Amino acid sequence: MESRSFTHPKVLWLRRLVSDKRVRRAEGLAVAEGWKVVEAALDTGAKLLSVFIDPDRSMDMDLLGRVDALGVPVVRLQHGVLGRVADSTTPQGVMAVVEVASCPAEEVFGAVGDAPCVLVCVDVRDPGNMGTIVRVVAASGATGLACSAGCADPWSPKAVRASAGSVFSVPLALDVDPLLVIRVARGRSVPCYGTSALHGTAYTDCGLGGSWAIFLGNESTGLSRDLAASLDCMVHIPIASSVESLSVSSAAAILCFEAARQRGLTLRQAAGGRVNTTREGM
Amino acid sequence: MESRSFTHPKVLWLRRLVSDKRVRRAEGLAVAEGWKVVEAALDTGAKLLSVFIDPDRSMDMDLLGRVDALGVPVVRLQHGVLGRVADSTTPQGVMAVVEVASCPAEEVFGAVGDAPCVLVCVDVRDPGNMGTIVRVVAASGATGLACSAGCADPWSPKAVRASAGSVFSVPLALDVDPLLVIRVARGRSVPCYGTSALHGTAYTDCGLGGSWAIFLGNESTGLSRDLAASLDCMVHIPIASSVESLSVSSAAAILCFEAARQRGLTLRQAAGGRVNTTREGM
Numbered sequence: 001m002e003s004r005s006f007t008h009p010k011v012l013w014l015r016r017l018v019s020d021k022r023v024r025r026a027e028g029l030a031v032a033e034g035w036k037v038v039e040a041a042l043d044t045g046a047k048l049l050s051v052f053i054d055p056d057r058s059m060d061m062d063l064l065g066r067v068d069a070l071g072v073p074v075v076r077l078q079h080g081v082l083g084r085v086a087d088s089t090t091p092q093g094v095m096a097v098v099e100v101a102s103c104p105a106e107e108v109f110g111a112v113g114d115a116p117c118v119l120v121c122v123d124v125r126d127p128g129n130m131g132t133i134v135r136v137v138a139a140s141g142a143t144g145l146a147c148s149a150g151c152a153d154p155w156s157p158k159a160v161r162a163s164a165g166s167v168f169s170v171p172l173a174l175d176v177d178p179l180l181v182i183r184v185a186r187g188r189s190v191p192c193y194g195t196s197a198l199h200g201t202a203y204t205d206c207g208l209g210g211s212w213a214i215f216l217g218n219e220s221t222g223l224s225r226d227l228a229a230s231l232d233c234m235v236h237i238p239i240a241s242s243v244e245s246l247s248v249s250s251a252a253a254i255l256c257f258e259a260a261r262q263r264g265l266t267l268r269q270a271a272g273g274r275v276n277t278t279r280e281g282m
Numbered sequence: 283m284e285s286r287s288f289t290h291p292k293v294l295w296l297r298r299l300v301s302d303k304r305v306r307r308a309e310g311l312a313v314a315e316g317w318k319v320v321e322a323a324l325d326t327g328a329k330l331l332s333v334f335i336d337p338d339r340s341m342d343m344d345l346l347g348r349v350d351a352l353g354v355p356v357v358r359l360q361h362g363v364l365g366r367v368a369d370s371t372t373p374q375g376v377m378a379v380v381e382v383a384s385c386p387a388e389e390v391f392g393a394v395g396d397a398p399c400v401l402v403c404v405d406v407r408d409p410g411n412m413g414t415i416v417r418v419v420a421a422s423g424a425t426g427l428a429c430s431a432g433c434a435d436p437w438s439p440k441a442v443r444a445s446a447g448s449v450f451s452v453p454l455a456l457d458v459d460p461l462l463v464i465r466v467a468r469g470r471s472v473p474c475y476g477t478s479a480l481h482g483t484a485y486t487d488c489g490l491g492g493s494w495a496i497f498l499g500n501e502s503t504g505l506s507r508d509l510a511a512s513l514d515c516m517v518h519i520p521i522a523s524s525v526e527s528l529s530v531s532s533a534a535a536i537l538c539f540e541a542a543r544q545r546g547l548t549l550r551q552a553a554g555g556r557v558n559t560t561r562e563g564m
Contacts, residue, residue: 036502044524128410132529139521139528162529169524204543220318237539239421242326242451246421247414247444250535253528257519257536258543261486 006081014052015085017097021153030100030155032165034092035060038067040165047099048072054082057093067096087157100155100167102174105184108144110171115211116190117142117259122178122227123150123218124248130154131162132249133216137170138163140256141263144171146181150218178215182230185213192231194223195255197245200234203255209262214255216248288363296334297367299379303435312382312437314447316374317342320349322447329381330354336364339375349378369439382437382449384456387466390426392453397493398472399424399541404460404509405432405500406530412436413444414531415498419452420445422538423545426453428463432500460497464512467495474513476505477537479527482516485537491544496537498530 004011016023017031024030029049032041041048042063051067053059056079067074077085082095109116119137124130130152137145145154152159154167154174173181185192190211194200215231217223228234237246237254246254286293298305299313306312311331314323323330324345333349335341338361349356359367364377391398401419406412412434419427427436434441436449436456455463467474472493476482497513499505510516519528519536528536 040526132532135525135529136532139525139532141522164526164529166525204546238542240423243417243421243448244322244446246535247417247446247531249529250414250418250421250531253532253535254539257540260520261540264486 004075004077004081006078006084010050010075011052011077011081011085014050014095014097018085018087018157021156024100024153024155028099028101030098030160030167031157032096032098032160032168033086033088033094033157034161035063035094037161037165038094038096039063041096041098041168042066042070044165044169046168049097049099050075051094051096052077052082052085054079054093057082059093088161098168103144103171105146105173105176105181108146108171108173109184109188109190110143112188114143116144116188116213117211117256118144118146118181118185118190118213119252119256120146120148120178120181120213120215121151122148122215122223123221124216125150125152125219127152127156127158128162129219129247129249131159131167133252134159134163134170134172135166136249136253136256138166140260142256142259144173146173146176146178148178149175178227179230181213191233193233193235194228194231195251196228196234196236197222197239198236200236203235203237203258206233206235207262208255208259212259216252219248286357286359286363288360288366292332292357293334293359293363293367296332296377296379300367300369300377300439303438306382306435306437310381310383312380312442312449313439314378314380314442314450315368315370315376315439316443317345317376319443319447320376320378321345323378323380323450324348324352326447326451328450331379331381332357333376333378334359334364334367336361336375339364341375370443380450385426385453387428387455387458387463390428390453390455391466391470391472392425394470396425398426398470398495399493399538400426400428400463400467400472400495401534401538402428402430402460402463402495402497403433404430404497404505405503406498407432407434407501409434409438409440410444411501411529411531413441413446413449415534416441416445416452416454417448418531418535418538420448422542424538424541426455428455428458428460430460431457460509461512463495473515475515475517476510476513477533478510478516478518479504479521480518482518485517485519485540488515488517489544490537490541494541498534501530
């Protein structure tokens with residue numbers, strides 16, 4: 001461990017990774033901020049290239065022990081340097097550079113023969129929403145997530161934080177044409193649903209207990225008319241008349257967990273009314 | 283309409299309202315940023331005291347017409363001033379000062395005889411989460427929201443933005459002792475549920491179709507053991523084993539909309555199996 005300042009080449013590299021999506025894409029790297037997020041990255045088996053710490057802030061010595069045992073270099077920064085590099089306004093004393101890879105659209109559908117549950121984000125612009133959606137996909141046991149080129153980068157520090165590190169475990173296909181996702185889904189006989197704040201089938205009346213691909217649109221404009229016309233069915237979450245719409249991350253949570261509930265119900269019915277106590281059984 | 287600079291007294295007042303919770307509380311005022319949020323405030327019938335615009339940014343002339351017809355003073359700021367005042371990194375060309383009031387804990391339970399559905403936030407610290415939760419409460423048709431003194435201020439500009447203006451329509455009891463909320467709930471025979479990432483009854487097995495008060499805890503630490511022990515039952519959202527927990531705003535969305543679904547099911551069952559097409563029927 002050695003002490004480094006704001007202008008040291010390794011710190012400049014970290015700063016570029018924090019601030020520039022193109023650098024992250026070119027190098028296949030993301031930055032995890034905070035002890036819990038770094039721990040989540042380690043837990044998923046992600047490969048860490050470097051860990052940067054501020055030795056004057058509180059440290060998770062157990063975690064540093066794990067990092068050390070894996071042979072990951074730990075770089076001690078001069079006090080305050082990490083705070084200046086960090087994207088967060090309340091940075092913690094650790095950042096890690098983590099290897100990430102976007103997979104082809106086919107792979108977010110899982111193995112052939114499975115019942116894939118795929119969320120598709122089209123031009124979701126807010127990194128906080130994007131990270132929260134990744135976390136929902138992971139928590140609900142969905143198969144994977146595809147994102148159009150117009151989406152916020154799920155590997156930006158803010159999105160990684162909002163995902164609580166689950167961005168390192170969810171199969172992600174980035175910068176994907178939504179029409180390609182539709183073609184892949186059709187090839188696997190997976191129904192494609194769009195979401196609309198205004199019309200469509202109530203989500204509780206949709207069969208989400210099997211396979212699906214659900215398309216979520218932009219925070220302000222939703223899904224384009226053309227794309228909606230290419231999908232099999234529009235799905236609608238009925239809301240109180242005093243409110244115009246839900247946030248896209250709330251919609252994702254409601255839909256993914258309704259699907260999990262329906263999968264659970266299906267399992268229970270298959271078990272002849274016995275309560276299924278496995279995780280899939282909800 | 284007259285032109286004002288960054289140091290004009292009315293702008294100083296706006297800056298204090300944007301940045302200081304104590305000033306907002308003392309004056310009973312909040313700040314709405316952006317055309318859509320200001321429109322939502324107007325739609326709820328909230329009283330606007332002043333509207334500030336940057337005349338060099340794009341303007342919603344219909345909305346300004348409504349503001350003018352209500353006799354609300356419109357203050358034109360010099361170009362760039364609004365951007366410096368705004369809390370947002372991508373400010374729009376309008377901010378409005380809006381009257382707000384916290385109600386007593388009793389009032390978020392609605393009229394006696396109704397079946398209240400009340401969300402209770404205990405030390406939810408992130409203003410984005412707080413605003414998203416307010417929006418979920420409004421959209422799901424829940425009765426109201428109570429917040430402990432340790433919560434982020436729902437009237438901060440960031441929370442107001444995340445709420446998409448629904449903060450002006452939801453009955454809010456702020457700085458409330460959670461134990462007082464429990465006493466009010468008990469007095470109305472409303473069951474009190476806590477949420478836990480680890481244990482409790484699966485939320486789909488909880489009777490949420492009638493009245494309830496659901497307590498959500500802090501983003502990192504959840505609900506305290508003491509508070510959990512004072513509640514009737516802990517509720518749990520089962521999640522995939524690869525993820526530690528859901529975000530508090532995702533949990534709020536899943537629980538409030540499961541309750542709405544159960545209310546809908548109850549209505550349908552009461553109607554003898556016919557599909558209920560009203561909003562309450564989901």
